[in-house]
Amino acid sequence: MDLERQLREALxxxxxxxxxxxxxxxxxxxxxxxxxxxxxxxxxxGLRAWTLPASIAATLLFATVTVLHVEQRREQxxxxxxxxxxILALDITSRRLEAVHHxxxxxxxxxxx
Amino acid sequence: xxxxPSTVRNAQPVPSCPEATPxxxxxxxxxxxxxxxxxxxxxxxxxxxxxxFSIALRMVGRRDDAEEIAQDVFLQLHGMLDxxxxxxxxxxxxxxxxxxRAIDALRRRSRQPRLVAEAEGAIVAVPEDGADHLLxxxxxxxxxxxxxTARAVVVLRFQEDLDPLDIAAVLALPxxxxxxxxxxxxxxxxxxxxxxxxxx
Numbered sequence: 001m002d003l004e005r006q007l008r009e010a011l012x013x014x015x016x017x018x019x020x021x022x023x024x025x026x027x028x029x030x031x032x033x034x035x036x037x038x039x040x041x042x043x044x045x046g047l048r049a050w051t052l053p054a055s056i057a058a059t060l061l062f063a064t065v066t067v068l069h070v071e072q073r074r075e076q077x078x079x080x081x082x083x084x085x086x087i088l089a090l091d092i093t094s095r096r097l098e099a100v101h102h103x104x105x106x107x108x109x110x111x112x113x
Numbered sequence: 114x115x116x117x118p119s120t121v122r123n124a125q126p127v128p129s130c131p132e133a134t135p136x137x138x139x140x141x142x143x144x145x146x147x148x149x150x151x152x153x154x155x156x157x158x159x160x161x162x163x164x165x166f167s168i169a170l171r172m173v174g175r176r177d178d179a180e181e182i183a184q185d186v187f188l189q190l191h192g193m194l195d196x197x198x199x200x201x202x203x204x205x206x207x208x209x210x211x212x213x214r215a216i217d218a219l220r221r222r223s224r225q226p227r228l229v230a231e232a233e234g235a236i237v238a239v240p241e242d243g244a245d246h247l248l249x250x251x252x253x254x255x256x257x258x259x260x261x262t263a264r265a266v267v268v269l270r271f272q273e274d275l276d277p278l279d280i281a282a283v284l285a286l287p288x289x290x291x292x293x294x295x296x297x298x299x300x301x302x303x304x305x306x307x308x309x310x311x312x313x
Contacts, residue, residue, distance in 0.1 A: 010249035011272040016166035
């Protein structure tokens with residue numbers, strides 16, 4: 001059997017049947033006008049020309065705002081931590097001073113007749 | 114043929130395109146279609162629909178799926194006519210588009226193809242007198258059992274008569290891969306066809 005000849009005969013191109021072209025036309029007609037007619041090459045090129053830089057600029061802007069926001073939050077957290085440490089230190093100092101004051105008063109009262 | 118829908122770019126004489134020759138002139142149709150002539154695009158579809166539909170049908174095995182793929186290819190073509198440079202470029206683009214769409218469609222299918230039933234639909238050409246119809250049906254059915262890339266290689270080789278170098282360009286495969294697919298597929302098809310003959 002000449003397989004290659006048989007394959008060529010078996011695989012001869014056929015026709016999709018009547019109405020195929022009309023169905024393609026109908027689907028073209030169903031598409032939105034912009035898709036059917038398509039932008040002119042110049043406008044299409046123009047569209048591509050600003051779409052990419054605009055996307056990059058928007059991404060950079062978003063990234064910058066996000067980084068600034070995160071930095072601001074960290075700074076606020078640092079200030080709050082410093083404030084609480086200061087308050088704690090003042091509290092400790094105040095208690096020590098009070099203790100010293102109390103011991104002085106006690107000693108003075110013992111020494112006085 | 115009904116006139117083209119009005120939403121398709123209007124059909125106007127295209128002075129920059131060459132005059133039509135009495136015979137079919139894909140170069141002129143392409144030129145006119147690029148410049149907005151809807152009837153020229155219709156002529157292109159008519160000229161190429163058999164090739165595109167047949168490849169899709171032999172790849173996917175079902176007429177409705179094949180028609181959808183073929184229609185999608187022509188819709189895609191309509192949107193990028195300005196990038197098609199010549200009739201030979203058009204043919205190469207169509208073969209590439211339909212092959213890849215068919216392979217993608219096959220890969221999306223999770224189940225096995227219904228081989229025998231689909232092979233009935235895969236016979237698209239009217240057989241010549243004296244042709245072995247049963248053998249042709251059997252070959253079409255066997256073709257549907259090949260892996261999708263090997264199937265595309267065989268279809269492009271024996272329907273479109275492309276040489277392995279062109280098939281490699283169309284399918285974006287290394288030349289040796291194409292040759293390997295072709296050799297193994299032919300061996301397998303021959304073996305299967307002979308087994309069928311012995312069995313009958």
